[in-house]
Amino acid sequence: MTWTIARKEIVSNLVSYKFFIVLLLIAVLIFTSFFIMHRDFKSRLSDYQVVRPKPGDPIALLPPNPLSIFAKGLDEALTRSFEIGVTGLTVRAGQKSGNVIFSFFPTPDFLYIARIVLSLVALLFGFDQVSQEKERGTLRLMLANDLSRAKILLGKWLGNFLSLAVPFVLVIALGVAFLGLDRDIRFSSAHITRLAVIIALTLVYIAFFLSLGLLISTLTKRAASSIVILLFIWALVVFIIPNLGTLLARQMVDVPSVKALSEKRQQIWAREVLLSIGEGGGGGRGNWAGHIRTISEENDRLEEDYRVKFNRLVRLSKNINRLSPAASFVYAVTDIAGTGISEETNLKREVVRYKNSVVQSMISSVATDSKAKGYPAFGYNYRPLPSVFAQGALFDAAWLVFFNILFFALSYFLFVKYDVR
Amino acid sequence: MANQKPLLKAEDLSKRYEDGVLALDHINLEVRGGEVYCLLGANGAGKTTTINLFLNFIPPTTGTCYINGIDVTKDPLEAKKYVSFVSENVMLYGNFTARQNLDFFAKLGGKRDLDKEAYYQVMRRVSLQEKAFEQRVKNFSKGMRQKLGISIAVIKDAPAVLLDEPTAGLDPKAAEEFLEILGELKGEGKAILMSTHDIFRAKEIGDRVGIMKEGRLVMERSREELQYEDLVKIYIDYMKSEPLTA
Numbered sequence: 001m002t003w004t005i006a007r008k009e010i011v012s013n014l015v016s017y018k019f020f021i022v023l024l025l026i027a028v029l030i031f032t033s034f035f036i037m038h039r040d041f042k043s044r045l046s047d048y049q050v051v052r053p054k055p056g057d058p059i060a061l062l063p064p065n066p067l068s069i070f071a072k073g074l075d076e077a078l079t080r081s082f083e084i085g086v087t088g089l090t091v092r093a094g095q096k097s098g099n100v101i102f103s104f105f106p107t108p109d110f111l112y113i114a115r116i117v118l119s120l121v122a123l124l125f126g127f128d129q130v131s132q133e134k135e136r137g138t139l140r141l142m143l144a145n146d147l148s149r150a151k152i153l154l155g156k157w158l159g160n161f162l163s164l165a166v167p168f169v170l171v172i173a174l175g176v177a178f179l180g181l182d183r184d185i186r187f188s189s190a191h192i193t194r195l196a197v198i199i200a201l202t203l204v205y206i207a208f209f210l211s212l213g214l215l216i217s218t219l220t221k222r223a224a225s226s227i228v229i230l231l232f233i234w235a236l237v238v239f240i241i242p243n244l245g246t247l248l249a250r251q252m253v254d255v256p257s258v259k260a261l262s263e264k265r266q267q268i269w270a271r272e273v274l275l276s277i278g279e280g281g282g283g284g285r286g287n288w289a290g291h292i293r294t295i296s297e298e299n300d301r302l303e304e305d306y307r308v309k310f311n312r313l314v315r316l317s318k319n320i321n322r323l324s325p326a327a328s329f330v331y332a333v334t335d336i337a338g339t340g341i342s343e344e345t346n347l348k349r350e351v352v353r354y355k356n357s358v359v360q361s362m363i364s365s366v367a368t369d370s371k372a373k374g375y376p377a378f379g380y381n382y383r384p385l386p387s388v389f390a391q392g393a394l395f396d397a398a399w400l401v402f403f404n405i406l407f408f409a410l411s412y413f414l415f416v417k418y419d420v421r
Numbered sequence: 422m423a424n425q426k427p428l429l430k431a432e433d434l435s436k437r438y439e440d441g442v443l444a445l446d447h448i449n450l451e452v453r454g455g456e457v458y459c460l461l462g463a464n465g466a467g468k469t470t471t472i473n474l475f476l477n478f479i480p481p482t483t484g485t486c487y488i489n490g491i492d493v494t495k496d497p498l499e500a501k502k503y504v505s506f507v508s509e510n511v512m513l514y515g516n517f518t519a520r521q522n523l524d525f526f527a528k529l530g531g532k533r534d535l536d537k538e539a540y541y542q543v544m545r546r547v548s549l550q551e552k553a554f555e556q557r558v559k560n561f562s563k564g565m566r567q568k569l570g571i572s573i574a575v576i577k578d579a580p581a582v583l584l585d586e587p588t589a590g591l592d593p594k595a596a597e598e599f600l601e602i603l604g605e606l607k608g609e610g611k612a613i614l615m616s617t618h619d620i621f622r623a624k625e626i627g628d629r630v631g632i633m634k635e636g637r638l639v640m641e642r643s644r645e646e647l648q649y650e651d652l653v654k655i656y657i658d659y660m661k662s663e664p665l666t667a
């Protein structure tokens with residue numbers, strides 16, 4: 001019975017012009033996104049080829065991540081150039097996007113399309129599921145059979161979900177196949193696995209909005225009321241809560257500005273240089289190796305203090321934003337793609353470790369008054385998928401699933417009491 | 422001749438809505454196989470409420486509905502296996518053809534292995550034009566939709582049929598055709614409970630006619646009794662009479 005209803009929903013969608021417009025919209029948006037982001041990736045890859053450090057350079061620099069085509073996230077921040085010096089780290093721009101249009105509009109990656117457009121499309125599929133059946137009298141006809149309300153609801157949900165999910169996955173598969181034709185991209189099996197997980201998560205996200213549509217549809221008697229309420233909730237979930245959370249967190253955690261941090265570093269540097277000159281008399285450098293160590297240690301303390309506060313701010317923002325499933329979706333997808341906040345934190349930790357080893361090498365060369373022949377190369381491995389899940393993505397994914405189950409269960413309880421007259 | 426076992430039975434059935442309105446007041450009625458029971462009454466008399474209670478769309482305040490001896494409140498899904506339903510002004514799925522609509526509801530009614538010809542036969546039986554079989558329902562007239570609605574009830578082939586004002590808005594020819602089909606169903610031994618405003622057709626098709634007023638079944642007459650009484654006069658007299666006291 002559930003499948004009979006699901007099949008009816010699928011056929012009903014297939015014969016409606018709404019479905020084809022939506023399908024066309026999804027296809028155009030996804031292909032356009034892949035095209036633009038592919039160009040962006042290639043341009044950043046070319047930049048990387050130009051600025052990549054030579055062996056022995058004390059520079060930490062990553063090439064752009066191929067999965068940033070789908071979820072750019074913090075990839076520009078991750079691919080910045082970290083130059084190591086005695087004053088600490090100097091962060092350069094790295095491979096910034098050459099497309100100035102990106103400064104005016106949000107990056108049109110797959111994540112953006114899923115977060116904004118697919119969520120809206122899922123609502124369009126769900127908003128009238130119950131109220132329209134009531135309006136046209138078919139709900140009474142259905143319920144005049146030995147058919148439970150749970151089966152009707154599940155059948156409708158399943159039918160609409162498949163109507164959306166199948167063409168969506170096909171379009172994505174086609175797009176990825178085209179991207180795979182470019183030899184510069186080199187999707188590894190790990191990338192493909194991560195992409196599959198991202199697509200699965202996107203389906204859960206779509207399912208959430210479908211469940212939300214179903215829920216509101218069971219709360220209203222008219223489809224027109226349903227769509228107005230849903231648009232309000234959609235704006236709240238997709239735009240307002242994620243931005244409000246960040247603002248609120250900033251009010252609650254005081255983080256020093258980057259400029260203040262930089263000035264503090266300069267002061268430490270100037271003080272130690274003066275002390276060194278004083279120690280060494282006219283032309284000497286005094287105990288310069290000791291001063292380098294002091295500069296490095298004080299900078300580390302400054303960095304550590306900043307990092308602790310910044311991480312607290314990020315954690316708080318994330319937790320507030322998680323009230324919105326859209327935020328959870330973004331965190332999970334970017335973490336899985338390796339372009340998320342956790343990856344950046346991990347990279348920074350590795351860069352600091354690298355910096356310490358380089359500084360140690362610098363101190364040794366100063367102490368022995370020998371010229372360093374070169375420094376160790378920076379190596380970074382993206383966190384493996386199990387670690388990504390363990391460090392937050394699993395929570396975000398589970399949170400999305402929880403919202404799905406919650407809203408579907410609420411729909412069911414409301415539908416059981418729904419007045420079909 | 423009607424069978425002895427009541428396929429539809431309302432026992433002391435009452436319904437008071439949340440707003441305090443008493444829509445149905447201790448109704449008792451029975452419909453046996455091969456019998457057509459017509460419920461007459463003005464708007465708000467409680468006809469549709471009675472049908473809604475039989476279909477378990479709303480719970481009764483007191484009393485019980487039975488379909489084929491099964492308590493509708495206790496085992497609604499089992500009870501609904503034995504009933505089909507035709508409602509007033511059903512729109513059906515406009516983007517589906519007549520056959521697709523019929524196929525969907527037939528499957529919900531438990532008829533899973535029917536072929537195209539079986540659907541065509543049922544649609545022919547309810548006098549739906551052949552050319553409409555594969556047309557989208559959104560282009561159908563009300564009469565055509567009602568015919569398709571009854572074909573949904575016919576294809577389920579349940580022993581009891583509930584009809585909620587099925588002839589409302591139909592032209593005389595369509596209404597006449599509709600009653601012919603009803604007559605055939607009656608001939609097959611089905612128990613038919615029909616709510617209607619149409620006093621003339623109630624007299625024509627009904628084996629028994631009940632008049633409802635303000636939630637009460639104020640009069641019930643058999644076909645035999647109505648041979649000697651003027652149903653129109655009785656009905657108008659009841660409608661004109663003083664409101665019933667609660």
